[in-house]
Amino acid sequence: MRQFKLTRDERSLADEEAAQEILDGLNPQQREAVKTTDGPVMIIAGPGSGKTRTLTHRIAYLIATGTAQPHEIIALTFTNKAAREMKERVQALVGEETRGMWMGTFHSSFARLLRREGDKIGYSKDFSIYDTDDSKRIVRAQLNRRNIDTQRFKPRTIHRMISSAKNQMIGPAEYEDMARGDTQEKAAEVYPGYEKALEQANAMDFDDLLLKPIELFENHPDVLEKYQQRWRYLHIDEYQDTNRAQYVLSRKLAGGHRNICVVGDDAQSIYAFRGADIGNILSFQSDYDDATVIRLERNYRSTERILQLADSIIEQNEEQLEKSLWTENEEGDYVALMEALSEKDEAQKIERTIRDLHLREGYSYNDFAVLYRTNAQSRSLEDALRRENVPYRVIGGMSFYERKEIKDVLAYLRLLVNPNDAASIRRVINYPTRGIGDKTQERLIRFAQEEGLSLWQAIERVEDIDTLSTRAQNAVGKFRFLIAKHASKLGEMSPDDLAQELIQEAGLLDELRKEHTQENLRRWENVQELISAIAEYVGENEDASISTFLQDVALLTDQDNEFDDGERVTLMTLHAAKGLEFPVVFIAGLEEGLFPLSHATEEQSELEEERRLFYVGATRAEERLYLTHARSRYRYGERQSCTRSRFLEEIDSSVVRTEVGDELRQKKDRFKADSGSTQSYDDMDPHYYRENLSEKKKTVRQKKSSSSGRRVVYDEGQGEIAPGVRVEHSKFGEGKVLSMEGEGDKATAVVFFGNEIGQKKLKLKYAQLRRVG
DNA sequence: GTTGGCGTATTTTTT
């Protein structure tokens, strides 16, 4: 900004001081990475080595030394949260002059670019962004049109295949040639129609947000050149997780100036399932033969033992860049291994350990993270934490913007700015019900198809559709009026007021008030919260509109909304934990078939990815790391007995202690490829655990809560429910148990919820009754 | 033709 109007001498003096300040507090390697501002740079950085910090300081350094102006810098990150934090830190380092600097995820950055330039390839700036759910709807419509059995060929699966093709930049024609097997052939069959439907809806799916810019750059070299000149400095974080399209984009953007700086760790590549290509980072040096490569190998995060454990995990993998991690941190505690009887028992052991460390060692609840492989595992952990009133937050799973009631409102709003959005029309055209059933919708679609119109255009001409009864035409006409009326008010009313009026007149609010259940009340509150969110968004952003709100919101994940409110234990998948760190980390569910997931054990490359995931999880821990597994677990509706994970047989046992302080005893050969052993854990080593448990406690470093005299909670929650007790139900609210019948899975309670709702018979297995009072 | 109730299958990770 103005500051750069100083004379050359004045500037260099001020710059020098600022630059020196930015370099202070970095180690020699980091400093070198920051100072290498000319030409391609790759920073290969282990976990906890301060790679994001290095990137941040490099950007600040560029600005402080006047090498680049903020608007000449773009940084692409993996999450919105990472971008936000990086931006804040750069601002703190250089003062306020960062306006015009682009920082965000690939997706959000290129969505923004498409908003400006998309008209050149036929997209209006109000394009809708389709999430997986919307895309699935489009696929389903395509399958139905072709009379393909959606039971056998699930829209989800088909979409995943199309998405993975798009990820690798394989177009419909090419895909048709390479499709193998029934499912792929069906995917190839609907792929062109899927693309056409999206185009007609003026919509982009997640993959398009990367592919369309490529198309734009290829068809309009002048546009590419404009951005190449604008962004003289390109930074990419988490480069190991870029896919083909992201790779192509980065090469194109870096094509002119070649000032590309990438940061990554091949050992932390965990998104291959999403098309991430580890080859991108492995081949950086051959892509840019004048690249400077800097290794950051010193770990500042974890204790020596944790690092040693992590090292022993990753060393099992064959393909990786040479790197040797080291730390000067203290040795720290042993990594603790805890075995549990069931997932409930596991959750309880974790919960007790957390409370114990909280009370005795003074850890804040913020210091804890419990990591697991699948979202479904959060349930039992939540139950245990809730029971003991330990505050927690769950990241992932169902986020605010994924709730049905929210998606309904968003669909209405999307229709206002982009009436061609067919997925949104289908979502809300008959919700709340207004007499436009399947048959009418089918006829609308057929008409659109025959006339080559979008769905909305067909609706506009509904009077011309003679297959429809007058009644149906009227119903559609009323819907059309509802949307058109509010679309015409886009310019005049404030976005939040308009949204409020629309959902009122659409009958959404009445629908939610129709039945007075707690569930509906919660939904109604959520909708109101969404309206407030719109108001807030408009207040915070300069050129905000419903259109920009919708596009921004489509790319939010709930990690991005999650503001750190209060002290809570964090529960999340291992994937979601990437880039984070916590003093105390639990990795739960270390069992064969779960972690590693069963399907991943076939393929060497997939097994290696699971192992990297374990590595990522372990290296999140700063001071204490707990590994847990259960001997049995409810999965797919039944209790299954579990063998502990092969990963536990591979790790360096010298840094691990069991709960009673023993060394970890391993069966190193158990999963060797040629052993062919299918022995169950029990057959193999029947007395292993009993021996351990019967042994007297030796010097135990981790103090266990069983010795603290606290109440023991037995491994059954449902026993608490008996005739006479008061319980709470998620839908019906509070009630009183009148009687009980049946046992085990069939156990049923008759509960009286007051005069309005009356008596309900509830299966304990499904209804989550919570005892109150 | 539309709506709502019932039975059945469902869980990998995500921008």
Place this chain on the structure above:
DNA sequence: ATACGCCAAC
């Protein structure tokens, strides 16, 4: 618990 398909009643 939830989503979806199928079937019977309005």
